[in-house]
Amino acid sequence: MSSTRVPPEHADVVVVGGGSAGAVLAARLSEHPDRTVVLMDRQAGPRPPARGGSTPGAGPAVRARPADFAAWVENGLTDWSYADVLPFFRDLENTPTGEDVYHGRSGPVPVRQRAEEESAPAQRGFVEAAVALGFKRVADFNGAEQRGVGGYPEIAVDGVPQDAATFYLTPEVRARPNLTVLDGVIVDRVLFGRNTATGVVTADGTVLRADEVVLSAGAYGSAAILLRSGVGPAEDLAVLGIDVVAALPVGQNLQDHPVFRDVYPLSREHPDGESVGGALLWTASPEAFRDELDLQVLAAVLPVAAAGAASGAFALSAALVQPESVGTLRLASRDPRRAPVVDGNLLGTVSDRHRLLAGVKLARELAAQSGLAHLLRRTPSPGITGLDDDELTRLIVAGSTAHGRPTSTAPMGDPADAWVVVDARGTVKGLEALRVVDASIVPGVPSCGTELTTIMLAERVARLVYAA
Structure with a gap:
């Protein structure tokens, strides 16, 4: 030892x-x-931020x-x-x-909490897409209100994510x-x-x-x-x-939390070569109980090296956060x-499968909004557009991770x-x-x-x- x-x-x-x-x-x-x-x-x-099945980049300090x-x-x-x-x-x-x-x-x-102008264009586009669908902006997820969309806070020094143990x-x-x-x-x-x-x-x-x-x-x-x-x-x-x-x-x-991630290649006009912060939509599924907010859609830019492409990519991760x-x-x-x-x-109940299905469909609806769609090439990976609910549910069950x-x-x-x-x-x-x-x-x-x-x-x- x-x-x-x-x-x-x-x-x-x-x-x-x-x-x-x-x-x-x-x-x-x-x-x-x-x-x-x-x-x-x-x-x-100090240890590096956990990656595993979680959304790329630093995790939200929420x-x-x-x-x-x-x-x-x-x-x-x-x-x-x-x-x-x-x-x-x-x-x-x-x-x-x-x-x-x-x-x-x-x-x-x-x-x-990063200022909006510090975020990557695709993350700003994600927020605009959610607002266009009727979700309100949240300036501080650790404040009075969590229902809505905005950039999320991180444990960071000079913009660099840190492990909390560093400070103890x-x-x-x-x-x-x-x-x-x-x-x-x-x-x-x-x-x-x-x-x-x-x-x-x-x-x-x-x-x-x-x-x-x-x-x-x-x-x-x-x-x-x-x-x-x-x-x-x-x-x-x-x-x-x-x-x-x-x-x-x-x-x-x-x-x-079971999470299903769609990855969209970024358009070459918006390469976003570095992952800068992230954004979050926190909302309720149609089957949520009482004042639950049981769904999150997290948005993060994958840098070129991680995306394995010339222009980087954008990940939209739908997570069921009250399984x-x-x-x-x-x-x-x-x-x-x-x-x-x-x-x-994961997704061991019918209700859990229904709720994450709603989250994935919401994430894909966000990607189709004009404020975000022009920054992306249209086909997500994994996944095929045009699936019915049963087909998409089977894809989600097979592709979800912790x-x-x-x-x-x-x-x-x-x-x-x-x-x-x-x-x-x-x-x-x-x-x-x-x-x-x-x-x-x-x-x-x-x-x-x-x-x-x-x-x-x-x-x-x-x-x-x-x-x-």
């Missing part, structure tokens, strides 16, 4: 995972000089909506309302734009004598003394003892560690010969080097509920000295990307649990 310093034989807290949540926790917990903190991760610190948090409250998380979390969203952010009631000016994370695991933070950062580490499992976590063991057999273990390895990583530790469905663990420590539904409520479908995560084996088996069950926003593999809620894995502060049910704090515990995938919501979650747990 590589390390910035020799790890202690025993730590007060070991944090597993150095992404957004783990970086926040390591930074905040080590602010107390008498608390020894060890952060363990394959790569703790918060979960008030309606999303209202659903948290309905699930027994009575002090996780929008009013409860808004101060934490403000405190983590520094941005020069937006209203003070919604935005912070001095937090660690630079959230930047700074050189000054890493230099704290009470913080040890171990990079290049694969954590196998949590160690227990009866029902109390006592440390972790890595893939190479190294043991680190701690008074408390916090898993922040993401919706896939944290769930896999729990399962290897004997925390999960008893039947699945028995198949792999893993002794059950706590029989809980880990990995049984996975959610992500009903629930997937699963299971272990492939006890080997911590093997990835878990993920079944996203957006790379997984949540809910160890959901947070009222401990009395059978589907819940952790309580309102991330403590694993029935166990002591073990928390999960990352997108795993979000009780249902929010109607947007998860980055800012995950940072807020970690900031709030750090304040409520560890700030004494």
Whole structure:
């Protein structure tokens, strides 16, 4: 294991995972000089923006909506309302734009809203096309209103997208004598003394003892560690010969956003050789419930190199952001080097298929509007124009991917509920000295990307649990 310093034989807290949540926790917990903190991760610190099946370019730095948090409250998380979390969203952010009631000016994370004139012509054309269809402009998706179209904010410095961990695991933070950062580490499992976590063991057999273990390895990583530790469905663990420590539904409520992308070559008169920001239409499908905004259409320019063409291309990605479908995560084996088996069950319900169909048809209608169509060559890839709904639905089901926003593999809620894995502060049910704090515990995938919501979650747990 590589390390910035020799790890202690025993730590007060070991944090597993150095992404957004783990970086926040390591930074905040080590602010107390008498608390020894060890952060363990394959790569703790700055990392490139996730690509995977997500829209090209930097992801939107958009918060979960008030309606999303209202659903948290309905699930027994009575002090996780929008009013409860808004101060934490403000405190983590520094941005020069937006209203003070919604935005912070001095937090660690630079959230930047590009001016319209800074966007590529095709992105401006996308906004004009949506306005022509009757959608209103939204200047600030993190403000009072999300329904409509506009450029989206990013975590960026001087126009360059950044990973949030950059702003928490700074050189000054890493230099704290009470913080040890171990990079290049694969954590196998949590160690227990009866029902109390006592440390972790890595893939190479190294043991680190701690008074408390916090898993922040993401919706896939944290769930896999729990399962290897004997925390999960008893039947699945028995198949792999893993002794059950706590029989809980880990990995049984996975959610992500299914997304279908059309790619249009840009006309040679408008090459747009670089991807500059992005734009977003956030709206409701005909089958949306109450005040849901269950569809997003994201617009991004693909630079020439990524498009594989002389003139670049334009991607319109239709995403269902309030899916009903629930997937699963299971272990492939006890080997911590093997990835878990993920079944996203994308578009697993008729309603989900109908709603994403509406999103794809909307995206294609936008591409046909005069404000955008003249910038594009007409044929999208993948896809064939002139398909009926059944044919287009089959194309969407075959061509959709997960957006790379997984949540809910160890959901947070009222401990009395059978589907819940952790309580309102991330403590694993029935166990002591073990928390999960990352997108795993979000009780249902929010109607947007998860980055800012995950940072807020970690900031709030750090304040409520560890700030004494």
